[in-house]
Amino acid sequence: MRSNMEVWVAGNNGPTTKFHGFPNDADHPHGFVLKHREHRLYGFLCHPRPKSSPSFQLCVLCIYAEKWGRYTDKAELDRVEEWLLISATVQAIGRLYPEYLGEGVKWKM
Amino acid sequence: MENVKQHWTARSVDDFAYRIASDFVAQIENKLEGSGTGRTKFAKAIGVTPGRVSQVLNNPTLFNLKSMVSYADGAGMKVAVIAYEDDDPKNNRGPINAQVFTNCWERAGCPRDLFELSGAPAHAIRQNDFSSQSYYRHYPLTTPIANTENLAHGPIDRVVAGRQTIGNNVLTGRTQ
Numbered sequence: 001m002r003s004n005m006e007v008w009v010a011g012n013n014g015p016t017t018k019f020h021g022f023p024n025d026a027d028h029p030h031g032f033v034l035k036h037r038e039h040r041l042y043g044f045l046c047h048p049r050p051k052s053s054p055s056f057q058l059c060v061l062c063i064y065a066e067k068w069g070r071y072t073d074k075a076e077l078d079r080v081e082e083w084l085l086i087s088a089t090v091q092a093i094g095r096l097y098p099e100y101l102g103e104g105v106k107w108k109m
Numbered sequence: 110m111e112n113v114k115q116h117w118t119a120r121s122v123d124d125f126a127y128r129i130a131s132d133f134v135a136q137i138e139n140k141l142e143g144s145g146t147g148r149t150k151f152a153k154a155i156g157v158t159p160g161r162v163s164q165v166l167n168n169p170t171l172f173n174l175k176s177m178v179s180y181a182d183g184a185g186m187k188v189a190v191i192a193y194e195d196d197d198p199k200n201n202r203g204p205i206n207a208q209v210f211t212n213c214w215e216r217a218g219c220p221r222d223l224f225e226l227s228g229a230p231a232h233a234i235r236q237n238d239f240s241s242q243s244y245y246r247h248y249p250l251t252t253p254i255a256n257t258e259n260l261a262h263g264p265i266d267r268v269v270a271g272r273q274t275i276g277n278n279v280l281t282g283r284t285q
Contacts, residue, residue, distance in 0.1 A: 002117060002128075003127060003128050003131035003132075003169075004131065004135075006128070006203065006206070007131070007132065007135045007206065010206030010208065010209065011206070011208075012135060012139070012206070012208055014135075014138070014139045014142055014143075015135055015138030015139045015141075015142050016142060017138050017142075017166070018135060018138070036167075037167055
């Protein structure tokens, strides 16, 4: 998992066998999954430095699950989308990246 | 107690080898995905079973230099073994991602030797290099930012990593 995450951190946008978002899923546009064999870490991507570094991306991984079938359990992605918006998540990210709070809300997604 | 300032690949040669083999797998899989080549077809090209391909790609420790050459060849690529210095002798920051070297080589005009390199203009990607053209189309260039260390000790343990992107191409294309 660490190796796969570092492939993402290095700037790669694939392969999808290691990680991917769900850009074509209208209900879960912010979802992200990090993969290793049957192991899955679901989370979301955001831009926590909208003023000083708008293109900086943060990957927040929230949920562990095992995937044995072909299709992603949408319930996991539903939970990710909920967590993305709750105050505790925003506050937690804001502790590391104060710009994420207050102004610049439009950049969160 | 583990030295938290060191990258995890500093723990052992095996860890370092795993990481760079994993980077190699990412390059192969990116190529296969970009060209739409399935694992069955790829397995046939390199003369092994699809199961073996999955086994090896899921466990990069199974690679050796010979099999790396074979897998790269099957994907229509070549392999270079590169030694480099990055002013990080204790490996506090981990290895450089393999795709960085590939992109640098392509930006230098894909020189075949040091003579071509010395005369190559920057960012001169060969127009007839369809593989690189295709790569840039599907995977816009990005640059890394090494901030995993402070995140790992932050107040929220679910935050794993962040990265910098060039321009807004990735930002716009993926999240908006």
